[in-house]
Amino acid sequence: MTPDATLIEVGPRDGFQPIGPLIDTAIKIDYIRRLHDAGIRRVEATAFVSDRAVPQLSDAIKVLAAAKALPGLDVQVLVPSQRYCQKAIEAGAENIAFVLSASEKHNMNNVRRTPQDSVEEYRRLVADLPNETSLRLNLATAFDCPFDGSVAASEVVALLDQLVAIRPDAEIALCDTTGRATPGEVSALFAQVMARFTSGPSWVFHGHDTYGLGVANILAAFSVGVRNFDASFAGLGGCPFAPGATGNVATEDVVWTFDRMGVSTGIDLNRLLDVAEDGVCIPGASSGGRVRAALRGEACVPALSA
């Protein structure tokens, strides 16, 4: 049965990436397996990026291969460039997520290019992409930039005019990178772009819970017809621009809320909570979310040590 809303679990990439101590590859793979057991059918499993810049994801080839082996799991990997896209495809990636930022300063900071240079990079990436490869665009800072503040909808639309023309059927995620978008801004921007680009793209909202609006913004996107949402189990991820704050919206908070609303996600909350409870205890992890504490208590019980 097709769920009413699809959650794309980004914990293994967005959640693990900022964790300092390296997580064993086998442990990462086990988390993905358990998330799949809980009903997750889309995952951002890893990223193909510079090992030096992101040592935590230097095992991308192994993680991707293991994730692909799970039945019915749609596995996407993040890439910042055409070069890393090729590496991902050589490693067997069938679903590529390319990231660029709407705001110039964030894009420079994130991938050391202007947004316009990223558009040209995207053009090259698409030109070389095998026909059977699925493509998704992650448009970061689509609402607000940590350096420049609010991003005008007109800038986002102007960028999308170019990007959609390059590959009309790519999925597009509008990302609230800072967590400072309000529900009204989220629903307004989605309503605008969904009315403008009717010829192909499906839409995703990627929100952060940094200021407590993670689920509120997902519901705002849902209210105008968005049906795909990124989320991270245990709210793993943190926020590089607000140390100590929480990051991605917690998958379990979204599942709980949709369950209450009668919106099916295909995900078993109890199984997901089991995974989230362990995720909180990953050494170095920054976690978030509310539902876990409400239903299971706050305790982080570390594994027994001899």
Added chain:
Amino acid sequence: MTPDATLIEVGPRDGFQPIGPLIDTAIKIDYIRRLHDAGIRRVEATAFVSDRAVPQLSDAIKVLAAAKALPGLDVQVLVPSQRYCQKAIEAGAENIAFVLSASEKHNMNNVRRTPQDSVEEYRRLVADLPNETSLRLNLATAFDCPFDGSVAASEVVALLDQLVAIRPDAEIALCDTTGRATPGEVSALFAQVMARFTSGPSWVFHGHDTYGLGVANILAAFSVGVRNFDASFAGLGGCPFAPGATGNVATEDVVWTFDRMGVSTGIDLNRLLDVAEDGVCIPGASSGGRVRAALRGEACVPALSA
């Protein structure tokens, strides 16, 4: 200037009440003074209840007197019965909040009466109330009960039919005691009762952030015209039905969100954050909210001890 939305700070009552170690009366009064300095103009300062049941609030007479001395501060106190209402009035209370629950089990648990017995108690309370005393009704479990689950809107409306007839101009707070109401439920119930009772009551939403929907539910109530919202600085309060979980929605999260939306509250976020940072450190306190960590970091720096 009248603010676009009024926040009623309930931390000194709802937030302090479950804290075990007694907070010095002078410290409580200083918190109320600092909240007033930050722009708070309505506060639930304390409750008149059994000292044995709630020792933390046994200094109600002193706290009320000090709060009333602050210029322009509307001070309400909570009472569970006509008898405690009289005590509050003798102590100088000018704004009484009477609490009853829509669900039978919660009302029995909270005030040891059936909801219908509480309606009769309310009738007696109103009959004895001085003309100049303001009155507010806190209708707990208006959406969901910790013991019985979802509460039907029809039950709430039937109860309100009786309560509004007793005192048509009393302010009415619909309380999401468990935090399990969804935004759709909140906006639907308020829309229904605001259309039904047009002759007097002003409306308040009292929400909890236990499952992460605290601010989302406030925005849902705001969207249908509610303009008064309870909140607790630092998210103080916890949840008796979910140990380890957070309680009342944090005042600073609500102020931050309304600021982003251009909705004025008259409250200075930075001053409020100063108070909230200290509130987190009250020994025994259970805190919540997101904005404090996002803007100030998570650190709780305890007072120096000798």
